[in-house]
Amino acid sequence: xxxxxxxxxxxxxxxxxxxxxxxxxxxxxxxxxxxxxxxxxxxxxxxxxxxxxxxxxxxxxxxxxxxxxxxxxxxxxxxxxxxxxxxxxxxxxxxxxxxxxxxxxxxxxxxxxxxxxxxxxxxxxxxxxxxxxxxxxxxxxxxxxxxxxxxxxxxxxxxxxxxxxxxxxxxxxxxxxxxxxxxxxxxxxxxxxxxxxxxxxxxxxxxxxxxxxxxxxxxxxxxxxxxxxxxxxxxxxxxxxxxxxxxxxxxxxxxxxxxxxxxxxxxxxxxxxxxxxxxxxxxxxxxxxxxxxxxxxxxxxxxxxxxxxxxxxxxxxxxxxxxxxxxxxxxxxxxxxxxxxxxxxxxxxxxxxxxxxxxxxxxxxxxxxxxxxxxxxxxxxxxxxxxxxxxxxxxxxxxxxxxxxxxxxxxxxxxxxxxxxxxxxxxxxxxxx
Numbered sequence: 432x433x434x435x436x437x438x439x440x441x442x443x444x445x446x447x448x449x450x451x452x453x454x455x456x457x458x459x460x461x462x463x464x465x466x467x468x469x470x471x472x473x474x475x476x477x478x479x480x481x482x483x484x485x486x487x488x489x490x491x492x493x494x495x496x497x498x499x500x501x502x503x504x505x506x507x508x509x510x511x512x513x514x515x516x517x518x519x520x521x522x523x524x525x526x527x528x529x530x531x532x533x534x535x536x537x538x539x540x541x542x543x544x545x546x547x548x549x550x551x552x553x554x555x556x557x558x559x560x561x562x563x564x565x566x567x568x569x570x571x572x573x574x575x576x577x578x579x580x581x582x583x584x585x586x587x588x589x590x591x592x593x594x595x596x597x598x599x600x601x602x603x604x605x606x607x608x609x610x611x612x613x614x615x616x617x618x619x620x621x622x623x624x625x626x627x628x629x630x631x632x633x634x635x636x637x638x639x640x641x642x643x644x645x646x647x648x649x650x651x652x653x654x655x656x657x658x659x660x661x662x663x664x665x666x667x668x669x670x671x672x673x674x675x676x677x678x679x680x681x682x683x684x685x686x687x688x689x690x691x692x693x694x695x696x697x698x699x700x701x702x703x704x705x706x707x708x709x710x711x712x713x714x715x716x717x718x719x720x721x722x723x724x725x726x727x728x729x730x731x732x733x734x735x736x737x738x739x740x741x742x743x744x745x746x747x748x749x750x751x752x753x754x755x756x757x758x759x760x761x762x763x764x765x766x767x768x769x770x771x772x773x774x775x776x777x778x779x780x781x782x783x784x785x786x787x788x789x790x791x792x793x794x795x796x797x798x799x800x801x802x803x804x805x806x807x808x809x810x811x812x813x814x815x816x817x818x819x820x821x822x823x824x825x826x827x828x829x830x831x832x833x834x835x836x837x838x839x840x841x842x843x844x845x846x847x848x849x850x851x852x853x854x855x856x857x858x859x860x861x862x863x864x
Contacts, residue, residue, distance in 0.1 A: 579689035
């Protein structure tokens with residue numbers, strides 16, 4: 432007698448429609464995110480924009496918000512991949528209740544409501560605080576370079592722009608003369624009423640590139656002029672002549688607000704993404720994006736954001752040598768935060784980062800160096816590496832967020848905020864399981 436197997440009939444039709452909660456096991460993240468968005472988050476800033484009664488009904492904006500937040504928590508960011516998941520993955524169907532928005536709908540929703548979606552980070556963070564995950568005994572700060580949606584090979588320095596502008600202008604002028612001569616020959620052969628007077632594609636391409644270079648060159652000159660108009664006290668005072676930017680000043684044609692920055696694997700066209708992470712729970716309590724390649728200027732804004740987001744300030748803060756300056760240590764004292772900031776790059780295997788960095792001096796920096804030396808292996812600075820760096824590792828490697836999809840500083844700030852909100856949602860789900 433042969434073995435009996437469980438029934439398997441691909442042609443079998445369901446007599447009754449299934450419940451979407453049955454698509455995933457109990458305790459799965461999908462229904463948690465869906466119900467969190469429906470019941471806990473205030474989406475009035477999104478929902479209230481839908482006032483037109485005519486036309487085909489749009490997808491529920493609450494569902495679309497839950498879909499985006501869940502997709503980001505799963506490490507799926509591109510609208511086409513999210514739309515495909517809505518067709519192929521039962522966990523996504525549990526979020527959308529079997530709705531299947533196409534990629535254009537998802538992309539347009541994200542663009543239209545990016546500012547409102549950015550506010551989800553603070554709402555999720557406050558839910559984490561209510562769950563007891565935000566302790567603020569120690570907060571670690573750090574930054575990482577995230578590739579922009581632009582190639583560094585599409586950037587050009589001001590010096591090269593000046594050279595390329597002259598060369599391209601001469602080439603275009605010569606080709607325009609050739610085109611006019613060709614047009615005259617065509618008119619003689621075909622008659623003046625016949626078509627054939629359009630410029631060749633290769634001429635138009637060079638003209639477009641020349642226009643881009645001229646626009647980028649003008650933008651760099653405007654930035655240099657604006658910087659020069661600032662006097663010592665910050666008041667605007669027009670100079671006698673606008674200065675030219677340095678020849679090494681760079682501008683990218685694809686995303687002009689991104690910058691070439693040095694990362695661990697060399698130079699890349701990037702933005703600098705910053706985090707403040709609670710050492711007790713690894714919850715992100717502050718986040719921002721800048722197009723400055725260095726971290727120092729982001730120290731005080733991150734501390735200010737901790738207070739604004741949570742209603743209270745961290746007791747301690749740690750940061751690497753990139754944040755070390757007299758101004759930042761003064762800011763920590765002003766905010767009554769005990770700081771542990773490296774004063775130089777840490778040697779491999781050293782107890783703490785105590786080697787003096789070039790250009791770092793002053794009373795507070797010297798005192799900080801002594802504080803780290805006295806602490807040795809027991810210094811509170813040791814918490815930094817095990818707090819903030821694993822969060823970057825999870826976001827960039829476990830969830831494969833290595834490049835922004837959007838372009839422009841304001842847009843990538845909204846995108847980074849969604850990334851951080853999705854990260855905190857998963858910690859909240861684990862805490863409430």
